[in-house]
Amino acid sequence: MRRFLLSTCFGVVAAFATGGAGANDELIKMSQNPKDRVMATGDYANQRYSLLKQITPANAGKLQVAWTFSTGVLRGHEGAPLVIGDVMYVHGPFPNPVYALDLNNDAKILWKYEPKQDPNVIPVMCCDTVNRGLSYGDGKIFLHQADTTLVALDAKTGNVVWSAKNGDPSKGQTGTSAPMVIKDKVLVGISGGEFGVQCHMTAYDLKTGKQAWRAYSAGPDDQILVDPDKTTDLGKPVGKDSSVKTWDGDQWKIGGGCTWGWISYDPQLNLIYYGSGNPSTWNPKQRPGDNKWSMTIWARDPDNGVARWVYQMTPHDEWDFDGVNEMILTDQNIGGTARKLLTHFDRNGFGYTLDRTNGELLVAEKYDPKVNWASKVDMDKSSKTYGRPLVVSQYSTEQTGEDRNTKGICPAALGSKDEQPAAYSPDTGLFYVPTNHVCMDYEPFKVAYTAGQPYVGATLSMFPPAGETHMGNFIAWDGKTGKIVWSNKEQFSVWSGALATAGGVVFYGTLEGYLKAVDAKTGKELYKFKTPSGIIGDVMTYEHGGKQFVAVLSGVGGWAGIGLAAGLTNPTDGLGAVGGYAALRQYTSLGGQLTVFALPAQ
């Protein structure tokens, strides 16, 4: 009796899906249809820019809530729903329910999938029980469960087509990232940097779930899939054993470098891009060396996983400046020359622009003026420290030493930005970046590794920069020059993903729960609405029935909201993870809701 209402896109997919690489062509095409949203990142370039333009600076103030939906789960809701034709796919944190909602029928639930998972995975999820979203390809919806199971669901029925186990939660390996369908494969990262996991990017066959390749972030060349002669680092071949020689003994086996961030893809170059996370432990004294290739931008061939180039942003991390943040691919002119660019806002507070064809470093500037741990990134190609941050001794936790407190480091461990993805508008040529404006005191200590147990090795406290009270900014950034164009203060970190639109309106959410619309050119606030809970989800837009909708998941949590999510009430709880966010409980409480906005009927 229940009508099933999928768009004609499915028919088209079916036609393309017979050839492996064809699925890629179709996904590219589908991702270019602004009415839909077929991947968690919006598009392969991770621009999170939509061609929809019904909502403009002139009318955004009239936005209304169109409809709402509860996910039935509390705690941190990262990511965003997908929309394919007349169906919206909504996900949630552990236990990771997936709902298919009928947009033609008041969001009636076409199907629900909820995996059975061992709740013992919860304590090994470092930073809340989050899940960053679904992906689509070949008629299937892909879910990366908390327990690392990658499951392929029939988009029409929710039935499991195949599933693959990507890791082992008993060893601290967990799943939080959105999978990404690239050509005939599904790529998925892994979390566990605070548990000494040797992390990897893994590709599974789209049709069968069979593992195609796995590339670790640290280890021998055949594990990290580098070609010593062809894989380059700032233009030079990385050479043999580029990773293992930067670790003390076998430490790379428990070395972190996790891969829980977003994945980008350039179909023309046939390269994927993603970042690897912090080296384990957080105590730098315990792991001498550059700890390659943690904290690294990776460019890999999606067909075999082999790396084309690498760039390590924070050699020998001393601050947990996990390098997983997204790589935004744009084509812009620099100095009159058209360049294929990759822009990345790292946890370490530097906004990097590179040539994505070869990894050439073009720009590296602080996107929060309070960043103090490094004076700059050395841009002198003739220098021995070319491309490396010049660490300020006062803020070196290595130099301060174990069991001693390094005070006033900016940014804090959660970075000037964490997973919350930025957006880019080709109309303005600006990046819209949700940022954390937070500093920290950091005290490393010796920690022994035990599989499945926390392997953190530092405590910290977090607070706004001296003399300030706000903990976040939403900024517009010129990636060609490395300059802030405008900046809006926010009381708390902006932990929500941004959305840019052709209408000239940029959207983001706040930890207090506001959905905000601002003018892309000036940052002027056009609209705000208080959703049921704090927003750490990514704003998305779609068109249905001729109307543009804007949707966002509420549900406070994630690292910034871990105090509320896990019931930690003191700033010092969770080795200091709660910090200044303890005040959040004055503004919001746990939730798990989708709020969908639209302009009123004329």
Add this chain to the structure above:
Amino acid sequence: MRRFLLSTCFGVVAAFATGGAGANDELIKMSQNPKDRVMATGDYANQRYSLLKQITPANAGKLQVAWTFSTGVLRGHEGAPLVIGDVMYVHGPFPNPVYALDLNNDAKILWKYEPKQDPNVIPVMCCDTVNRGLSYGDGKIFLHQADTTLVALDAKTGNVVWSAKNGDPSKGQTGTSAPMVIKDKVLVGISGGEFGVQCHMTAYDLKTGKQAWRAYSAGPDDQILVDPDKTTDLGKPVGKDSSVKTWDGDQWKIGGGCTWGWISYDPQLNLIYYGSGNPSTWNPKQRPGDNKWSMTIWARDPDNGVARWVYQMTPHDEWDFDGVNEMILTDQNIGGTARKLLTHFDRNGFGYTLDRTNGELLVAEKYDPKVNWASKVDMDKSSKTYGRPLVVSQYSTEQTGEDRNTKGICPAALGSKDEQPAAYSPDTGLFYVPTNHVCMDYEPFKVAYTAGQPYVGATLSMFPPAGETHMGNFIAWDGKTGKIVWSNKEQFSVWSGALATAGGVVFYGTLEGYLKAVDAKTGKELYKFKTPSGIIGDVMTYEHGGKQFVAVLSGVGGWAGIGLAAGLTNPTDGLGAVGGYAALRQYTSLGGQLTVFALPAQ
């Protein structure tokens, strides 16, 4: 730094609160201020009618969501928030958080109270972990916790002023009802009819929490607080041992008659009104007799608890037609005579109108034409069965007998209406009644009593009336004549409390999650909005900053939503409690959110 913004009402309360009975005068006054809502029932008369009239049939279609708030709890959200001046008090189901929200500051959380309760109370809550709301008096907010603790919170700080233990969850006694402040006392009922609790209404001193009186529903005269000579039943004194002589031996000690519904109060008559619930067990063969005073409307003196009159609607219950539904007090003309009326929509499917001064039965008519278990209520004063329902043998589960199935009884055990309160508009003279349009098969079985264990003794299955597919109606009822004026079909039971307004708009919520506004005169739908989760809360309205707001809690659950709330997926789960509501999961999922509506700015 945090501003504290309570209305001037608090000052007035303080002035009155020195004299005990004064608190009553003040609450009456406060309850007459339509900007506020000082009691869960809206007013003492339980009319749930508001004098606010900005929202009219002409503009209701333009309503928008103004703001939202997550309670941080899932499962069934019954009741409604209070508003006193600039502060809104929001409650939730177990673990029963209470939030004070600053309406002048974007609903910032002024304080939160969340009791520590033993989660073992959850399995002894028959019909979800619901809580029906807070009460206010003497500068204190009163919360009736799931574990039966009645706690008085300082309205300004949330600090506990006093607390009293009203029952023992280990014996199946739980708290779900809203307390009611009457004069210098706080009155509170108790739940546990499915666990053989001897239920009671208890009054506590407003200032100290000391127990003032306790009146059981069944038992010896000194326990049920009746005066054999003065307490009347249909105009005649009840006589000595009116309760115990209607039970077999000591069965009244485990006889139910619970008191988890709403309480009404007539200050002029100085009488409170409430209903007592089903006798325990649900197997009628096991408890011969009328089982007085289960299933009874009680009129009691709030000062000492002594009963003025009683009326038993369903002697010797065979269907779980629990009599707790609210008593709505109105003054209307019948036959040209001004009468002080009490109208009650019983689970048994009859809408009763009585003279509330003396309990005279004026009207008893079916408010769902499908009701079939009784042909009528005998209105012949000369008859031996005067005032009693005339049971249809075919639907008598007693006559069918133990372990045998009586088919097609209408209504089902959850009644033509359950706790979901109706509203009354003096403008139209109509009652607006959220109803269940559900029938059942019922099979009693022998059950042994063990303290703290279920003492149900029947299984059932529930379904719409033969030949129909909808399970609810929202009706307008003329209480003087006992006739349906208009009726709107709903797919599921309307388990939300109604609100009538002077603007001529009536509001209610649906189990799918819609907030609906209809024309009070015609029932025509003026507006609907899909909130995040199914609505079993009671719609309320308040005025702030010169603007009328309408608010409702979402959060599917309660009996009708127990399948979703407790994870029961088959219609036969929970001894059949899930029934036809199993289809609800196609429409909504668990939640816990407040949605606040208003007209757009001009």
